[in-house]
Amino acid sequence: MNTSITSAIGQINHIILGKDRQVRLALACLLAQGHLLIEDIPGVGKTTLAHALARVLGLDYQRIQFTSDLLPADILGAAVFERESGAFRFLPGPIFAQLILADEINRASPKAQSALLEAMEEGQVSIEGETRPLPSPFFVIATQNPIDQVGVFPLPESQLDRFMMRLRLGYPNPAAERDLLAGQDRRELLANLQPVLTPAELAEQQRQVRNVRVSDALLDYLQAIIGASRQNASFMEGLSPRGGLALKHAAQAWAYLAGRDFAQPEDLQVVLPGVVSHRLRPAPGITAGDEAWAVRILLQVPIP
Amino acid sequence: MAKFEPGTLWLVGPLLLALLPQTLFLPVWISAAAALGMVWRISPVWRKNASSQRLLRLVLALSGTLGVFIEHHTLFGPQGGVSLLVLMTVLKLLESEGRRDHLVMTLVGYFLLMTTFIHDQRLLTALWLAVAATVFTASLVATQSSAPLPWRTALKLGGSLILQALPLALLLFVLFPRLHSPIGGLIQTRQAQTGLSDSMSPGSVSQLIRSDAIAFRADFASAGIDGRALYWRGPVLWQYDGQTWHRTGTAVEKVAAEPLGQPLNYTITLEADNQPWLPVAGLATHVNLPGAHETADLEWLAARPVQERQRYEVQAWLDYRIEPTLSPARRALALDLPRGFNPGAIALGRRWAGEGRSPQAIAEAALAYFREQPFHYTLNPPTLGANAVDDFLFASRRGFCEHYAGAFTVLMRAAGVPARVVTGYQGGEYNPIGKYWIVRQRDAHAWAEIWLANQGWVRVDPTAAVAPNRIELGIEAGLPDTDKSLLNLPAAWLQPLRLTWDFVNNGWNQWVLGYDFERQQRLLNVLSPSLTSLRGMLWSLLAGAAILLGGLSLLLLHPGQQPKPDRPARLYARFLHRLARTGLHKGPAEGPSDFARRAIRHRPQLAREIEAITSLYAGLRYGHAPQAQLAELQRLIRNFRP
Numbered sequence: 001m002n003t004s005i006t007s008a009i010g011q012i013n014h015i016i017l018g019k020d021r022q023v024r025l026a027l028a029c030l031l032a033q034g035h036l037l038i039e040d041i042p043g044v045g046k047t048t049l050a051h052a053l054a055r056v057l058g059l060d061y062q063r064i065q066f067t068s069d070l071l072p073a074d075i076l077g078a079a080v081f082e083r084e085s086g087a088f089r090f091l092p093g094p095i096f097a098q099l100i101l102a103d104e105i106n107r108a109s110p111k112a113q114s115a116l117l118e119a120m121e122e123g124q125v126s127i128e129g130e131t132r133p134l135p136s137p138f139f140v141i142a143t144q145n146p147i148d149q150v151g152v153f154p155l156p157e158s159q160l161d162r163f164m165m166r167l168r169l170g171y172p173n174p175a176a177e178r179d180l181l182a183g184q185d186r187r188e189l190l191a192n193l194q195p196v197l198t199p200a201e202l203a204e205q206q207r208q209v210r211n212v213r214v215s216d217a218l219l220d221y222l223q224a225i226i227g228a229s230r231q232n233a234s235f236m237e238g239l240s241p242r243g244g245l246a247l248k249h250a251a252q253a254w255a256y257l258a259g260r261d262f263a264q265p266e267d268l269q270v271v272l273p274g275v276v277s278h279r280l281r282p283a284p285g286i287t288a289g290d291e292a293w294a295v296r297i298l299l300q301v302p303i304p
Numbered sequence: 305m306a307k308f309e310p311g312t313l314w315l316v317g318p319l320l321l322a323l324l325p326q327t328l329f330l331p332v333w334i335s336a337a338a339a340l341g342m343v344w345r346i347s348p349v350w351r352k353n354a355s356s357q358r359l360l361r362l363v364l365a366l367s368g369t370l371g372v373f374i375e376h377h378t379l380f381g382p383q384g385g386v387s388l389l390v391l392m393t394v395l396k397l398l399e400s401e402g403r404r405d406h407l408v409m410t411l412v413g414y415f416l417l418m419t420t421f422i423h424d425q426r427l428l429t430a431l432w433l434a435v436a437a438t439v440f441t442a443s444l445v446a447t448q449s450s451a452p453l454p455w456r457t458a459l460k461l462g463g464s465l466i467l468q469a470l471p472l473a474l475l476l477f478v479l480f481p482r483l484h485s486p487i488g489g490l491i492q493t494r495q496a497q498t499g500l501s502d503s504m505s506p507g508s509v510s511q512l513i514r515s516d517a518i519a520f521r522a523d524f525a526s527a528g529i530d531g532r533a534l535y536w537r538g539p540v541l542w543q544y545d546g547q548t549w550h551r552t553g554t555a556v557e558k559v560a561a562e563p564l565g566q567p568l569n570y571t572i573t574l575e576a577d578n579q580p581w582l583p584v585a586g587l588a589t590h591v592n593l594p595g596a597h598e599t600a601d602l603e604w605l606a607a608r609p610v611q612e613r614q615r616y617e618v619q620a621w622l623d624y625r626i627e628p629t630l631s632p633a634r635r636a637l638a639l640d641l642p643r644g645f646n647p648g649a650i651a652l653g654r655r656w657a658g659e660g661r662s663p664q665a666i667a668e669a670a671l672a673y674f675r676e677q678p679f680h681y682t683l684n685p686p687t688l689g690a691n692a693v694d695d696f697l698f699a700s701r702r703g704f705c706e707h708y709a710g711a712f713t714v715l716m717r718a719a720g721v722p723a724r725v726v727t728g729y730q731g732g733e734y735n736p737i738g739k740y741w742i743v744r745q746r747d748a749h750a751w752a753e754i755w756l757a758n759q760g761w762v763r764v765d766p767t768a769a770v771a772p773n774r775i776e777l778g779i780e781a782g783l784p785d786t787d788k789s790l791l792n793l794p795a796a797w798l799q800p801l802r803l804t805w806d807f808v809n810n811g812w813n814q815w816v817l818g819y820d821f822e823r824q825q826r827l828l829n830v831l832s833p834s835l836t837s838l839r840g841m842l843w844s845l846l847a848g849a850a851i852l853l854g855g856l857s858l859l860l861l862h863p864g865q866q867p868k869p870d871r872p873a874r875l876y877a878r879f880l881h882r883l884a885r886t887g888l889h890k891g892p893a894e895g896p897s898d899f900a901r902r903a904i905r906h907r908p909q910l911a912r913e914i915e916a917i918t919s920l921y922a923g924l925r926y927g928h929a930p931q932a933q934l935a936e937l938q939r940l941i942r943n944f945r946p
Contacts, residue, residue: 215926217870262927266895302892 004196005205005257008056011196015052015189016045018176022167025274026053026141028253031209034164034246035120035140037105037278044169046143048186050101053141057202058195060135062097064116066108068151072115076125090127095119098135098199102142106152116140117159137202157281164246165274205256212252213262220304221265222248225272228301229280235294236281243279250275265303272298314443314458315406316342319397321436322416326390329423331375334387337368341394350398357398365395382422389416406447413440427812438466471852479828479845481838482821499577500538500727504750505548506692509727510683510704513779515745518575519729520583521810523740525569531732531741532778534622535751535763536583538728540601542637546645547692549710549725552637559600560628563587563621573813574614580605582616583729583743587624592617601724602626615818626760630722638722638755646714648694653718663721663756667764670715674708674769677701681771683787705774708766709750722755726763731778738807746779871934872924879917879941886946896922913944 005027012023026049029036038046047063054061064075077093094100095116102116119125120140124133142163145152160166172180197205214222222244230238239247248263250271255263273295280294320342327335344350350357368391369379376384393412400409417433417440442462446453453461499519501508522531541549567589574582582596582604591598593616595607606614630638641650656666680702688695693714696707703711709725716723730749732741751765767782768775774782815823828835835844880890888906890899900918904911920937923929 213926213928217873217925260927262923264895264897264922264926266897269893269895269898300893303895 004201008196009257011056011193012049012052015186015193016049016169017179017183018172019045019049019169022169023049024254024257025165025167025271028250028257028271029165029167029274030057030139031206031256032164032246032249032253033137033206033209034249035142035162037160037163037166038141038143038169039146039166039278040143040169041146044171045186046169047101047103048190049169050099050141050143051190052193054099054101055190055193056196057099058197058199059098059137059139059202061099061101062094063101063103064094065103066105066112068107068109070108070112072112075112075115076119076127079128090130090132092132095125096132096135098137099139099141102140104145105142106144106155108153110153110156113153113155113159116142117162120162137199137206157279160278161240161242163278164250165271166278167274209249209253209256212255212260214248214252215262217304218251218263218265218268221301222251222268224301224304225268225298228298229276229294232297234283234297236283239276239279243276247271247275269299311406311447312346314446315397315400315409316346318413318436318440318443319393319409319416321432321439322413322420323390325420325424325429325432326386326416330387330390333371334375334390338390338394341397345397345400361395361398365392368392368395382419386419386422389419403447407444410440410444425817427809427816430812430816434466438463441465468856471856472849475845475848475852477816477819478824479835479841479848481841482819482824499579499745500581500748501579502539502541502551503548504541504706504710504725504727506685506688506696506703506707506710509706509748509750510685512745512748513683513704517745518806519577519743519745519747520572520574521740521742522732523571523573523738525571527739529568529570531734531743532730532776534585534730535726535749535765536585536729536743537602537604537726538581538583539726540599540603540753541725541727543640544642544710544714546642546690549713559626561587561602561624561626562628563589564623564625565621567619567621569617569619571615571617573810573818574610574616576611576613578609578611580607580609582606582610582614584618584620586620586622587626588618588620590617590619600627613813613817615814627755628758628760630755635722635755638724639717639720641714641717646691646693648691648698649711649714650718652697653715653720656715657719663719663754666719666721667716667754670712671764671766671769674712674766679703679708679770681767681774681782681784683783705767706750708770709752712764712766713752716752716754724753724761726751726753730765730775733778733803735803735807735810737804738810740810742806870925872921872937875934875937875941876917876921876925879921879944882941882944882946888946907946910946913940916940917944 009020009023009027012027013020016023026036026038030053038049040046051061051063064070073093075093075095077091077096079088079090081087082089100116105113105116115125119134123136123138124131126132144155171177225247226239226244229235232238247268251263251267254267254271255261258267273292276298277292277294282293323335323338330338369388372384372387372391373379376387378384379388389412393409393416396405396409396412400406414437417436420429420433438459439462442455442458445461445465446455446458449458500512520536522536524531539551542552543550568586570585572583582591582593584591584602584604587602588598588604591604593606593614596604596616597607598604627634653666656669661669678701681704682702683704685696685703685707686700688700693711696703697711697715706727713723713725727748727750729743729747730751731747732743734741749767751763751767753761753763755761765775771782780788825836828841832840834840876896883890883903886907888903894902896918900914903914907914917937917940920929920933920940924931924933924937
């Protein structure tokens with residue numbers, strides 16, 4: 001692994017204190033070319049994390065604050081009439097950036113949500129009958145509030161599946177919280193962040209992630225996990241093929257971050273919670289208990 | 305048009321299948337009420353007023369119970385109990401909604417299926433009930449599963465569940481200890497159709513002839529016996545009142561009987577006909593059925609009218625001499641004729657006797673009379689007057705075997721030759737698949753016996769004089785074409801199919817329904833004598849069930865073949881095995897690096913080796929490590945001594 005990634009992790013850890021694993025997972029998600037969903041209560045640093053990632057990766061960055069009256073055109077852009085030229089000119093919306101921070105995505109109406117989610121899937125948008133490619137790389141980091149809060153439109157399962165990972169940050173531990181309370185303003189720190197990668201370098205790193213070896217033995221294990229998710233009666237439905245691929249790519253990225261050129265079972269196990277917990281729902285009559293119930297079941301699958 | 309919910313169909317459909325065979329035995333009004341209830345349940349009307357029907361259901365339940373009591377005079381037992389069960393099931397259907405009710409309905413449904421066997425144990429019924437049980441199971445699968453299942457999947461799953469249960473059912477069937485006697489009175493056979501009765505009047509046998517029902521099946525121990533040539537004896541009739549022949553009610557002393565030649569062994573499986581007769585051909589010395597006894601007239605009787613299928617083995621002589629001397633009382637009985645009836649016949653008999661002929665010659669004269677005068681063998685004889693025999697002999701001359709046998713006996717008695725009428729069966733159909741003979745009610749027959757000094761009773765079949773084909777080829781060949789439509793004859797092209805079906809049915813009767821205490825003992829004794837004790841049966845049941853269930857779960861839990869572990873995995877397994885001996889076990893879902901960290905924490909002195917082995921293993925199994933490193937891993941593991 002090259003030093004730029006190590007330094008990126010170090011810089012972000014300076015701002016988001018005590019969340020090393022979540023920072024690494026977020027980075028792994030982006031290296032695996034997946035979109036990221038961060039779900040937590042307000043004020044635990046969701047936006048800061050997204051912002052920091054954009055800065056250190058040297059990506060051009062747009063933030064869209066989702067509200068209930070947001071319209072698709074506010075995201076995608078619209079054609080406006082220009083009096084001088086006497087013609088319509090397309091004004092690109094905030095989606096035309098390499099990294100989008102979709103803040104509080106579940107506050108917007110499903111219509112606005114789907115505008116974003118379609119762009120995520122296709123890598124392009126169609127406006128006024130014209131297809132416009134989105135920049136490359138193109139990432140979406142979405143944050144969302146827990147469903148039980150007031151005034152939210154929960155994302156449907158089909159759209160949740162488009163996020164490679166869903167992470168939770170949680171409260172910092174007391175030591176980290178102490179540093180946070182005593183330390184500098186986060187906004188200033190963010191402004192001081194230096195990019196460690198160019199977009200070309202990032203693309204190269206992503207290519208290397210895809211080259212991380214996944215041996216037959218590991219594929220056996222991956223398939224055992226996918227099979228278990230489909231056969232276990234506790235789940236409403238099993239992992240989709242897209243979910244299985246996400247698991248593989250995330251494990252590759254995690255192995256890459258660990259400096260290995262092959263993935264091993266532990267890599268799958270580490271990324272498993274982030275990749276599967278938003279994709280699996282309990283079957284009717286099954287009480288999930290807590291967030292980690294699905295992960296607990298799948299982590300019992302024996303390694304072949 | 306309201307669309308039916310799948311849940312409702314799953315509720316009503318299996319119940320309909322379960323109730324259909326019951327309708328053959330239930331009172332008509334109960335079947336109608338059940339049908340009405342099911343229609344009501346699936347109609348949209350039910351859903352509209354579902355909650356307001358509570359009072360109505362109560363009223364229906366009370367009046368239904370009263371109705372069952374009026375119908376059967378009881379609420380219990382095989383008749384009343386089943387009627388009540390059916391009514392209450394349908395009423396329960398009217399308040400069933402949701403999963404829990406569905407579960408209850410299914411369990412009741414399984415029970416309903418079993419009650420069908422009280423009345424009907426035929427193979428076809430059993431197959432039908434197996435289908436119904438599959439549908440019940442499918443309905444359970446469909447409605448209790450977390451996600452809605454398409455009906456095809458549910459049926460497939462239900463079917464595979466039933467199939468998986470089949471070996472266990474078979475084991476239980478073979479090994480479960482049988483009772484010595486059938487459960488008294490619980491199993492109801494269908495009311496006997498028809499059978500030989502203890503009297504004969506013109507038309508009684510020809511009525512019986514129209515029935516297609518099987519009377520019995522005969523299985524000969526030795527091959528090459530022509531079952532058609534045998535006369536299967538039923539009731540022997542002595543008393544004639546001018547219209548009807550009766551058995552003598554009086555018990556008769558034992559008479560001398562002497563078997564001649566070789567004995568013949570055969571097994572009879574008699575269908576229930578609610579009559580006491582056990583058809584036997586020849587002079588039987590041995591009929592192994594509890595309570596079976598013989599009369600002086602060579603009749604064999606069961607202890608009670610036969611209400612269940614009976615199976616008995618017979619040793620008999622087809623050639624024999626019986627009652628070579630006739631006591632005066634029996635002689636008087638064998639010559640008795642009612643006064644004032646049939647003067648013409650009596651005059652004819654007396655004339656033959658007056659000509660000084662021997663008894664044989666008199667019988668010959670009578671047969672010649674039947675042969676030479678224009679007599680017809682027909683199922684449709686004209687009605688006869690008060691002097692039935694005279695009318696038949698001199699006027700109509702159209703009759704069936706009972707006319708000929710009756711008239712012949714009257715002529716003999718008038719001529720002073722002791723004679724009696726014998727009824728029974730003659731003919732039958734050979735089943736080449738099962739190698740046994742099928743004798744039907746259609747093969748019922750009547751003939752005569754005359755007594756000759758020193759020879760005893762000798763059979764004379766006057767029908768043979770009129771319609772020799774009846775005796776040689778069977779009833780179908782003996783009748784004129786116009787009469788054949790009166791018989792229940794099957795189409796010829798169906799014959800092979802029909803015989804195969806009869807063979808299967810016979811197997812079902814013999815081996816499933818007839819699998820009683822004795823058959824079980826005999827079968828188990830062949831397998832192993834230790835199985836015949838109660839203890840042996842129960843232990844082997846337990847062991848068999850354990851093996852079956854264990855095998856089944858192994859099969860289900862490990863579908864397909866496990867892939868063979870590759871070499872690094874095998875070497876690593878050896879490494880794990882060595883560590884396990886020191887009490888350090890890798891969890892099944894624990895990755896190699898995680899385990900290595902834990903192992904090192906417990907055994908820090910092994911850190912270097914564990915790390916080296918783990919990284920080699922991970923590299924070989926998951927990474928790009930060259931195969932050359934395999935030897936290194938092998939060496940490290942060989943030298944690994946925790």
